[in-house]
Amino acid sequence: EIVMTQSPATLSVSPGERATLSCRASQSVSSNLVWYQQEPGQAPRLVIYGASTRAPGFPARFSGSGSGTEFTLTISSLQSEDFAIYYCQQYNNWPISFGQGTRLEIK
Amino acid sequence: EVQLLESGGGLVQPGGSLRLSCAASGFTFSSYWMSWVRQAPGTGLEWVAYINQDGSEKYYVDSVKGRFTISRDNVMNSLYLQMNSLRADDTAVYYCARGSTWGDYWGQGTLVTVSS
Numbered sequence: 403e404i405v406m407t408q409s410p411a412t413l414s415v416s417p418g419e420r421a422t423l424s425c426r427a428s429q430s431v432s433s434n435l436v437w438y439q440q441e442p443g444q445a446p447r448l449v450i451y452g453a454s455t456r457a458p459g460f461p462a463r464f465s466g467s468g469s470g471t472e473f474t475l476t477i478s479s480l481q482s483e484d485f486a487i488y489y490c491q492q493y494n495n496w497p498i499s500f501g502q503g504t505r506l507e508i509k
Numbered sequence: 510e511v512q513l514l515e516s517g518g519g520l521v522q523p524g525g526s527l528r529l530s531c532a533a534s535g536f537t538f539s540s541y542w543m544s545w546v547r548q549a550p551g552t553g554l555e556w557v558a559y560i561n562q563d564g565s566e567k568y569y570v571d572s573v574k575g576r577f578t579i580s581r582d583n584v585m586n587s588l589y590l591q592m593n594s595l596r597a598d599d600t601a602v603y604y605c606a607r608g609s610t611w612g613d614y615w616g617q618g619t620l621v622t623v624s625s
Binding site for chain 1: 552553554555556568570571604610611612613615616617618
């Protein structure tokens with residue numbers, strides 16, 4: 403099973419600033435990676451698929467990059483609605499596996 | 510508008526069974542792979558099972574293999590998860606999701622609690 407590791411576990415950032423979230427795979431997943439946003443009590447929402455393609459409904463301040471084993475989700479100019487937990491997930495191999503999440507909180 | 514609505518969760522004793530349902534609307538259900546994903550309280554996510562469009566292909570994570578069965582009814586636009594021999598570590602919110610590689614739409618989830 404591919405192990406996904408996210409860092410940091412918690413990221414404190416002020417509104418209007420940039421947030422950079424990292425995800426590392428234990429072996430190459432090519433570009434077969436997605437990012438989700440989850441708010442308390444809600445289901446995850448797809449943010450990025452194919453490592454860098456933004457899902458409908460998410461603004462251009464959300465961007466994804468990386469391939470192989472190292473991936474990054476960048477949120478420029480944070481808005482209040484962006485503070486949530488973000489998960490990465492690989493779909494290169496079965497079983498599909500998730501990172502443990504990064505909690506993005508208001509500084 | 511795509512909607513997925515899960516039901517069937519509840520409290521069950523260890524060794525018991527439950528059947529979860531997911532009612533789909535707003536899209537051509539029979540054209541999509543569908544999945545069940547779970548999230549244990551306060552922890553991360555686990556992709557449990559997925560099924561192809563006509564139900565002929567099914568995949569399960571090892572932790573549920575032989576105990577859970579995924580199925581679908583394309584006439585009723587519904588997805589199911591039959592869960593047998595339930596264990597305490599099956600306690601989680603169970604989500605229905607559209608897709609087999611990622612979930613582009615998710616339901617609101619249904620809570621399954623396995624406890625005596």
